[in-house]
Amino acid sequence: MDRTAESGTSTTTPEQAQHEQQQREQEVIASLPTGLFVGGDWVTTAATMPVEDPATGAELCQVADADPGEAGAALDAAADAQAEWAATAPRKRSEILAKAYDLLLADTERLALIMTLEMGKPLAESRGEVAYAAEFLRWFAEEAVRIDGGHMIAPAGGSRFLISKQPVGPSLLITPWNFPMAMGARKIAPAIAAGCTSVIKPAAETPLSTLALVDILVQAGLPAGVVNVVTTSDADGVMRPMILDPRSRKLSFTGSTKVGKLLLESCAQTVMRTSMELGGNAPFLVFDDADLDAAVAGAMAAKMRNIGQACTAANRILVQRPVAAEFADRLTAKLQELPMGRGTEDGVVVGPLITAAAVTKVTDLVADAVERGATVRTGGTPVDRPGHFYPATVLTGVPADAEMCHAEIFGPVAAITEFDTEEEGIAMANDTPYGLVSYAFTRDLARTIRVSEALEAGMVGINQGVVSNPAAPFGGIKESGLGREGGLVGIDEFLSIKYVGISV
Ligand code: NAP
Numbered sequence: 001m002d003r004t005a006e007s008g009t010s011t012t013t014p015e016q017a018q019h020e021q022q023q024r025e026q027e028v029i030a031s032l033p034t035g036l037f038v039g040g041d042w043v044t045t046a047a048t049m050p051v052e053d054p055a056t057g058a059e060l061c062q063v064a065d066a067d068p069g070e071a072g073a074a075l076d077a078a079a080d081a082q083a084e085w086a087a088t089a090p091r092k093r094s095e096i097l098a099k100a101y102d103l104l105l106a107d108t109e110r111l112a113l114i115m116t117l118e119m120g121k122p123l124a125e126s127r128g129e130v131a132y133a134a135e136f137l138r139w140f141a142e143e144a145v146r147i148d149g150g151h152m153i154a155p156a157g158g159s160r161f162l163i164s165k166q167p168v169g170p171s172l173l174i175t176p177w178n179f180p181m182a183m184g185a186r187k188i189a190p191a192i193a194a195g196c197t198s199v200i201k202p203a204a205e206t207p208l209s210t211l212a213l214v215d216i217l218v219q220a221g222l223p224a225g226v227v228n229v230v231t232t233s234d235a236d237g238v239m240r241p242m243i244l245d246p247r248s249r250k251l252s253f254t255g256s257t258k259v260g261k262l263l264l265e266s267c268a269q270t271v272m273r274t275s276m277e278l279g280g281n282a283p284f285l286v287f288d289d290a291d292l293d294a295a296v297a298g299a300m301a302a303k304m305r306n307i308g309q310a311c312t313a314a315n316r317i318l319v320q321r322p323v324a325a326e327f328a329d330r331l332t333a334k335l336q337e338l339p340m341g342r343g344t345e346d347g348v349v350v351g352p353l354i355t356a357a358a359v360t361k362v363t364d365l366v367a368d369a370v371e372r373g374a375t376v377r378t379g380g381t382p383v384d385r386p387g388h389f390y391p392a393t394v395l396t397g398v399p400a401d402a403e404m405c406h407a408e409i410f411g412p413v414a415a416i417t418e419f420d421t422e423e424e425g426i427a428m429a430n431d432t433p434y435g436l437v438s439y440a441f442t443r444d445l446a447r448t449i450r451v452s453e454a455l456e457a458g459m460v461g462i463n464q465g466v467v468s469n470p471a472a473p474f475g476g477i478k479e480s481g482l483g484r485e486g487g488l489v490g491i492d493e494f495l496s497i498k499y500v501g502i503s504v
Helices: 003-007 014-030 068-086 090-106 108-119 123-144 182-194 208-219 235-244 257-269 292-308 321-335 356-371 422-430 445-454 490-494
Strands: 036-038 041-043 048-052 059-064 150-153 159-167 171-174 198-201 227-229 250-254 273-277 282-286 314-320 375-378 393-396 413-419 437-441 459-462 495-503
Touching: 014 059, 014 108, 036 068, 036 208, 059 208, 068 159, 068 198, 068 227, 068 235, 090 108, 090 123, 090 182, 090 208, 108 123, 108 208, 123 182, 123 490, 171 182, 171 235, 182 198, 182 208, 182 227, 182 250, 182 490, 198 235, 208 227, 235 257, 250 257, 250 490, 257 273, 282 292, 282 422, 292 314, 292 321, 292 413, 292 437, 314 321, 314 422, 321 375, 321 393, 321 413, 356 375, 356 393, 356 413, 413 422, 422 445, 437 445, 445 459, 490 495
Parallel strands: 171 198, 171 250, 198 227, 250 273, 282 314, 282 437, 314 413, 393 413, 437 459
Antiparallel strands: 036 041, 036 227, 048 059, 150 159, 159 495, 375 393
16 A cells, blocks of 8 residues: 555655756756747857856856847847838737737746746745736737827817827837846837837846747747847947937836936937836835834835845835834844745745845945944844845934935845934935835825825835836836836837828
């Protein structure tokens, strides 16, 4: 008799389980295309570049490393396909996106594992990002058939105005490593829906999720040339000629403000349309009337999502003095119990940061804050283990002149500062050149309205620590960017308005 079956226990040893996990990871990586995707074909390049697992530093695979010449073919393909794609029925474009939505969701486990392997976030978060990416496909499948226009009589009579929207044309899409699939889907989906062809360049650290996404769009029936992918270790050398090429009519960029400003200068040469989703420095305000349980839960979400590596991460946690000590105690208690490890391990919440340089940056920011008077409540020093790990950290009494109040921390460090009055809290919140998102926790309705109107940000979360939603217009003001992604206006970023005056 099979005693294992009888007792219900498993005979799998930890070594076997590890071996099976390694095999599964190798199979999943081997399932991916690794070339450039140009005009409907996967093509190899003379050079390749490694993709690494940030939890171990081990190489996962090699992908194409395009030089400017090899990459230029992708823009040729996008330009060649533009007219036919623009003429494709909106319903057809919508159906391809809807089919890709189904395929993506059905493939969640494989795609989540790919994302965790190349970027490090825990599997649960990667599954969430696959769902988030899929929602952009669904949202823009619905928007593709609702591109509308207008008609009016000229105020003086005698003429009619016909207002229509047309695809802006071949678009360049550049994405960061922190949300490697969702940021791609947030650009590719509206471009497809609007009738634009595109060339997408994912971040060098995380090309695999984009390759997997485009592979699925192809399975969903996307015609050749509509989306092209370029992977490269020479972002500037490859993208600059494409940006300066007059056939490119749009740049949609998500990344740092520093690179965004450089790209805007290049785009000025051809007066190219741009969408710029740039850096943030989100203030997270907790007023003395807040529900502290909700505020702590919100801070956990706003701080720990993506191991703190999000443009929307709570960068400065500003707490009104009467509740500051209790808030800090509760947040510290929650953060210090979060399991750290490789994102593939069960229950892990604190995965690795993306690179060794990221750990150094966070370490330096914490040291600077402590030197200026901040107190470490938990964490505060890098972990001695392979991979790029930094522990969940709480600092209190972070002074306004600490460097971390002005830079994006991009790590699991909660920086708490106290304030006294509502006016002071708002002034501190707005004391930044960034304006992506702000959060505020209060149970007072009048204060909710005052504060949300006064906060200088493109998005405000009231009593919630996450604002991202494909149905909402995502984007910032000030140095956080230009334009909006998602929501009812998201497709407009890829459409040009044409007015036709008709004499009657
Ligand atoms: P990054 O260094 O600005 O890179 C973003 C993308 O731009 C990458 O694909 C990068 O390629 C590429 N790039 C870099 N230099 C370039 C150049 N000269 N010409 C063309 N492309 C170039 O940013 P990151 O470190 O990947 O991402 C983190 C930043 O993104 C943070 O500032 C974060 O706040 C921001 N972000 C903003 C949003 C938003 O929606 N507002 C969302 C997510 C992230 P390589 O990888 O090859 O360098």
